[in-house]
Amino acid sequence: MTTAAHDADERRMAARALLANPVLTAYRHAEEFALVRRHASALKPAFGRLLGYALVVESGFARLIKAPLPAQAPVRPARRSSGSEFTxxxxxxxxxxxxxxxxxxxxxxxxxxxxxxxxxxxxxxxxxxxxxxxxxxxxxxxxxxxxxxxxxxxxxxxxxxxxxxxxxxxxxxxxxxxxxxLVFRPLHPLDRPDLLWVADPDEPEQPRRTLRRKLVENPLVHRGDLSDAERDVLRRERTELTRVLDESFGLTLEVRAEGALAYDDDAQLTDVVFPGTGTVRQAALLLIDALIEALQPSPGTEVTLDGRTLPGVLAPWHVVDDELAKLAQVHAGVWRTDVLDHPLQLRDEAADLLKAVGLCTVTGEGLVVHPAAARYRPAVRLAPPATRANRRLDDDAQQFQTPLFTDGTDEGGEPT
Structure with missing residues (x-):
């Protein structure tokens, strides 16, 4: 590897470390902090130009000051060590x-x-x-x-x-x-609390930068949540956007008719693990498949919610409860008894998880399942006849689909 390539790789690693942990200290994150400090002169302007973030690097800490996300973004509350949200x-x-x-x-x-x-x-x-x-x-x-x-x-x-x-x-x-x-901007003498949620009230936002920010921070960006200018950038500059996200942050861009996703193959940047182990994650994953199987949505299905048209299918709460009850009965021997004894708690926790990763929208009537949820449906793979040559093959009869949205079309509606 050449010196230039090595430096670029280190800068990408440092940027990823900051996205995953916006506060790095020499005491708790020695290796990551050393990388950030070594490349601080390049990282500071890069974060500002690409995402509109400010980077502060001192002798003992580095702080990536992120701009506020839009109201449609998944909520990311502070959590206790137990995982419960701050009150x-x-x-x-x-x-x-x-x-x-x-x-x-x-x-x-x-x-x-x-x-x-x-x-x-x-x-x-x-x-x-x-x-x-x-x-x-x-x-x-x-x-x-x-x-x-x-x-x-x-x-x-x-x-x-x-x-x-x-x-x-x-x-x-x-x-x-x-x-x-620790805070985005000083709280005093700020006399308008609403300005705390504005990236910079004195500087108009650039659609390229806001689009990159949404893709870097959100598990899934719905097309309806993009401004006209952001959708235009996504359509016209998709190749350049793909390159920037890959070279700067190691993210792979996937664009479909319903939205876009910048995912991390190494699964190191997400603060919400999905799929994963544990009763709630397993229940949420299996619930996706059960709801799609029960509702049989067709490509192009939409739901109108509060005046907004969302891609996806509405799963009424009684359908969600019925499917979860079936799953709980099948997996009663391995799922946690505390949530099995409280089905509404299991439903709420599974729904909150799917909402956090952008795969569902929670409404008063039920769950709106986004087409991207189909990427997590298990696909059955039939095992070949047993022979001496293939007995060592993996006998797992299920695998996840490649990351494609449900209708298999790109943002222009053409088959991929």
Whole structure:
């Protein structure tokens, strides 16, 4: 490999690391951070030009500051270590912890008990009521755990978990320089909260950049969620777009009549694993096949939802429940009993997962199954007659289809 090719490969690896973990620290991500720092001079303008993202690289951390995604994008909430989503109360504690760490008398290290005192004082000043209950302590611990995962905090002596359970003291080391870069833009003196969701209110968005951003960040981009200018870029500049996504981020672009997908063959960039192991992921995967089999949608099927026309077929909730019940009966011996005993919980978790990866839209009437869901349907492969020559062949009777949308047409409607 030539020096130029080696550098390009390292830059792509560094860019992928930042997309997967927008906060990299020398302590928690030594190898990735070293790559980012080595190629910072090239990565900063590249992220700005291609995606409109700002990259901050300091001696101990790198922070990729992403622009807000549009309202149609899947929600990506902060999560506890258990996988459950942050509640509004947990987000409140997260803000209070960050504010407490930025207090003038907090240095590079702080006792957890001292930080809690600061949090209580800040909460009182802001007229926020906090209690010393177990539930409140768990919310506080979840907020601090997130900062530990990001590398903002490090447990130097003792653990946050031990404090939450037994009030044992813990000493935390603070990466203070990273704290001001956690939010997209300063919250003060911002007097219009709605501007927090605008990429840059003073600079008009470029359709090439917004299209790249949607493809890089979203599991699936529906054509109806693209602006006219973005659809024009997708149609006219598909070859160049394919090249840029591959060379810059190692993503493969797939375009069909209903939308587009930039997927990662190595499955390293996604924050939502699908397909995968576990009851909910298996149930969601099998539910796709069951719904398509039950509804038999034809190419070009559309659903009108809140004035928007979406490609796909509506699966009413009673159909979803019936198919999930059948699947639960078949797989009762291996699926988790806690969700089997609560079918509505299983339905909601499976629907949320399919929504997160863009394969379904959740409505009051049921699930709108997007045509791209067909790419995950299992295709039966008949085994050849057993002979000595083929007995060593893989005997798995199922394989996933290649990543094609259901009608097999490109964005112009021509067969692929």
């Amino acid at each position: 509004p109360r947990t987000y409140t504690y997260l803000a209070l912890v960050c504010a407490g760490l930025l207090a003038r008398d907090v240095g590079e290290q702080v006792l957890l008990s001292r930080l809690v005192e600061q949090i209580r004082a800040d909460a009182a000043t802001a007229r926020i009521t906090i209690d010393d209950t177990l539930a409140e302590r768990r919310d506080l611990v979840a907020a601090i755990d997130l900062l530990l995962a990001w590398g903002v905090l490090t447990e130097t002596d003792g653990t946050v978990t031990a404090w939450g359970e037994r009030r044992e003291e813990a000493l935390l080391t603070v990466t203070r320089g990273l704290l001001p870069h």
